[in-house]
Amino acid sequence: MSNLKSVLILIGSPKGKKSASNNFALYLEDKFQEKDIETEKAYLVEHQKPERLRELVKKASTPDLLIIVAPLYIDSIPAITINFMEECYKSKDDPHEQKLMALFNSGFPEPNHNDLAIKMCKNFASKMDMEWMGGITIGMGAAFESISLTDAGGMARNLRKGLDAAVESLSQNKKMPSEAVLTASKPLLPLFLSKFFMCYFGERLWKRKVKDKAVRKKMHYRPYKVQ
Numbered sequence: 001m002s003n004l005k006s007v008l009i010l011i012g013s014p015k016g017k018k019s020a021s022n023n024f025a026l027y028l029e030d031k032f033q034e035k036d037i038e039t040e041k042a043y044l045v046e047h048q049k050p051e052r053l054r055e056l057v058k059k060a061s062t063p064d065l066l067i068i069v070a071p072l073y074i075d076s077i078p079a080i081t082i083n084f085m086e087e088c089y090k091s092k093d094d095p096h097e098q099k100l101m102a103l104f105n106s107g108f109p110e111p112n113h114n115d116l117a118i119k120m121c122k123n124f125a126s127k128m129d130m131e132w133m134g135g136i137t138i139g140m141g142a143a144f145e146s147i148s149l150t151d152a153g154g155m156a157r158n159l160r161k162g163l164d165a166a167v168e169s170l171s172q173n174k175k176m177p178s179e180a181v182l183t184a185s186k187p188l189l190p191l192f193l194s195k196f197f198m199c200y201f202g203e204r205l206w207k208r209k210v211k212d213k214a215v216r217k218k219m220h221y222r223p224y225k226v227q
Contacts, residue, residue, distance in 0.1 A: 004171050006038040006063040012070030012081035016043045020144040024103055025069045027149040027160070031167040038063075044080045057087045065099045065133070065170060068121055071141060072106035077117050085124050092128060100125040101133040101170065105141025111185045112137065134176035136166065136184045158186040 009028060013019035025041055032039040040063075047056040060066055070081050077085075102121035104114035118135035125132040138159065149156045149163075162184025166176040209215055 004032075004037050004064050004173050007032050007040070007065045007067060008060055008063040009039065009041045009067045009069060010060070010081075010084065011041060011043045011045075012068055012078050012084070014045050014078060014080060015145075016045045018145070019071065020105055020141045021069045021071055021103075023144045023148050024105065024138070024141075024163075025067075027163060028067060028069070028103075028167065031164060032171065035167070035171045037171060044078075044084050048080060048083070053084065053087050054091070057084070057091050060084075060088065061091075061093065061096075061098070063098070064173070065101065066130070068100070068102045070102075070104055070117070072104055072108075072114050072117055075113070075116055077104075077120055089124075089127060097131070098128075099131045099133050099170075099173075100128075101166075101176065102135040103138070104135065105138035105144075107140065107142050109139045109187060111139040111187060113139070132175075133170060134166075134181055136162065136176070136181055138185065139187050158183050162186075 009025045011019065011021050011025050013021040016022065022043075029039050029041060042056055042059070044056075047053045068081065070078055073079070076082075100121065102118055104117045104121075106113045114135075114137035118137060121135060122132050124130075143155065144152060149160055162180045162182070165180035166184065169176055169180065210219060
């Protein structure tokens with residue numbers, strides 16, 4: 001089996017370069033480039049106009065491997081990523097060898113909240129006659145919004161280990177091993193700690209917002225109260 005030659009990483013976060021998704025993409029990009037694989041990134045938020053989107057769809061039809069890296073939005077895929085998928089399907093050409101992998105992250109501590117989005121990507125691969133290479137789910141993705149995986153230390157140890165193993169297999173045109181997927185998808189912290197931190201910092205965030213007088217005036221509104 002020949003080795004992988006080219007990769008296009010599609011960042012599906014509306015936050016673009018300031019997103020956790022971008023930091024995951026940067027880590028993958030570095031690892032593929034270390035193996036001398038031609039690797040590019042594209043930010044879907046920069047390709048929303050029809051002409052630019054069509055250009056990206058055309059570009060996305062050539063690499064050996066496509067990687068979708070995106071956040072979970074309302075238990076689903078962000079609209080800009082769905083738009084890309086729909087345009088790909090409308091522009092579908094004759095089947096040719098191409099592969100798809102996906103990585104999704106959410107603010108929930110449990111990675112399994114991303115499972116539906118991964119299944120949607122797997123279905124997209126099937127509709128496009130692409131080979132599905134597997135999906136990775138990450139909980140507490142927001143923890144990486146302002147820090148790289150390399151600088152995240154022990155918190156990202158399993159994630160780095162799993163992604164390294166995934167890149168090793170993908171670079172040889174092999175599907176990601178289940179062990180690599182499970183390792184990368186492990187919760188960043190024990191769940192009881194994750195939930196504690198979410199409640200603690202979430203409460204502080206809401207209290208900070210309530211200091212805004214405009215918000216304070218409306219916080220007790222009950223427009224749908226039944227009389």
